[in-house]
Amino acid sequence: MKLLRETIERIFDNPDVNSVHETEEFADHFLGLLNEGQIRAAEPDEFGNWTVNTWIKKGIILLFRYGKTIKMTESHVYKFYDKHFFELRPFNIGDGVRIVPGGSSIRTGSYIARGVICMPPSYINVGAYVDSDTLIDSHALVGTCAQLGKRIHLSAASQIGGVLEPAGLMPVIVEDDVLIGGNCGVYEGVRIKRRAVLGSGVILTNSVKVFDLVNERVIQSENGKPLEIPEGAVVVPGSRTINSPYGKKNGLSISSPLIIKYRDEKTDARVALEEALR
Ligand SMILES: CC(C)(COP(=O)(O)OP(=O)(O)OC[C@H]1O[C@@H](n2cnc3c(N)ncnc32)[C@H](O)[C@@H]1OP(=O)(O)O)[C@@H](O)C(=O)NCCC(=O)NCCS
Incomplete structure (x- = not known):
């Protein structure tokens, strides 16, 4: 593993004429x-703190x-083109x-428990990690390097955004037993802690302010760190008034x-996984 990491970091930082060949050599492994x-793009320690594994993203x-863009299929009817490393898993x-x-497609380079x-x-997508008993519903996306825990319900049309570059950025993290309702979007390295629930239609990026009506506080990304939704929080779509004169005048x-x-x-009863489907 140490050698693999050193090879990747060297090629990434100091590319030369051998880089294509060396990438071919390590790709399958x-x-x-x-x-x-x-190996995974990000992982938690024993205290639940996450670290991004920059070398894996590199x-x-x-x-x-x-990668060379090639035709991925033999069929004369279904023609797909992609970088040659990224076959189906x-x-x-x-x-x-x-x-x-x-x-559905699952790119190689993703862990599916x-x-x-x-x-x-x-x-x-590549680099994603999807842990056991998680349900990925129709029209859902698990983006590049996204880390999904156990028993998550990713509901229909929900999008978990990919975070690849820059390599040091934390991917989106969704921890165990979270329910992401239909039509949600979670982007830019946002972290959803254990057992939280996103009601349908919630969109989270690092720029969003989340108002906690229970504890009367505002949750937002600080010092460039990802936005974190607390454990067990039930989040629903909302809005706040724009207080600028123009915003007030127009009721925005x-x-x-x-x-x-x-x-x-x-909430538990509402979000219980449908055992009959399993
Ligand atoms: C969030 C959710 C799970 C409800 O949780 P709950 O614990 O049962 O919530 P409650 O019914 O106790 O609601 C608490 C308050 O939030 C409001 N509320 C609940 N869900 C809401 C939502 N999605 N949007 C806006 N307000 C909502 C309720 O009206 C209630 O308001 P009140 O206190 O003024 O009466 C549910 O609304 C939801 O979005 N489920 C996801 C459904 C889905 O996407 N399924 C996908 C299938 S593919």
Whole structure:
């Protein structure tokens, strides 16, 4: 692993005429480790603090930089073109993953644990980590390097944005037992802590201010760190008044998600995973 890391960092920082060849040499091993979950773009320590593994993101960037765009299929009907490193992720029946037929793609270089269900159409990009028993519903995106925990419900049409460059940026993190409601968007390295619930239609970026009505505080990204949604928070779409004279005159408001409550038994009942589907 140490050698792989040194190779990637050297090629990334000091590219030369051998870089294409050297990238070809490490690509299969590197993608295999990502597929097996032995390496990941970001990971938590024992206290739940996350660190971004910059060298892994650099490795993925090199695959884009030195990949050749090729025709990915033999078919004369279905023609797809992509960088040659990024085949579909290999699976077999023993992996315990359900990929329901119909228009989904999972790029190689992503970890998909046992019990994951991918409804069609959905897309999981390179560097993503999807832990056990998570449900990816139709029209959902798991973007580049996004880190999803266990038993998450990523509802229909929800988008988890990818964060690849610059390599040091934290990807989006969604921790265990979170429910992301339909039509949500989570971007720019935002972290959703355990058991939080995003009501349908919540959009989170690092620029958004979240008003916590329970604890009467404002949650926002500070010192360039990602926005963090607290454990168990139930977030719904909201708005706040624009107080500039022009904003007041025209009665304008701006989107501002609200923590309406913290998860209770009623919320648990509403967001319970449909066992019958599993
Ligand atoms: C957030 C959610 C889980 C409700 O949680 P809950 O704990 O049952 O919430 P409650 O019913 O106790 O609501 C608490 C308050 O928030 C309000 N509220 C709840 N959900 C809301 C939402 N999505 N948007 C706006 N307000 C909402 C309620 O009206 C209530 O207001 P009140 O205190 O003034 O009466 C639910 O609204 C939701 O969005 N579920 C996701 C559904 C979905 O996307 N499914 C995907 C299937 S593919």
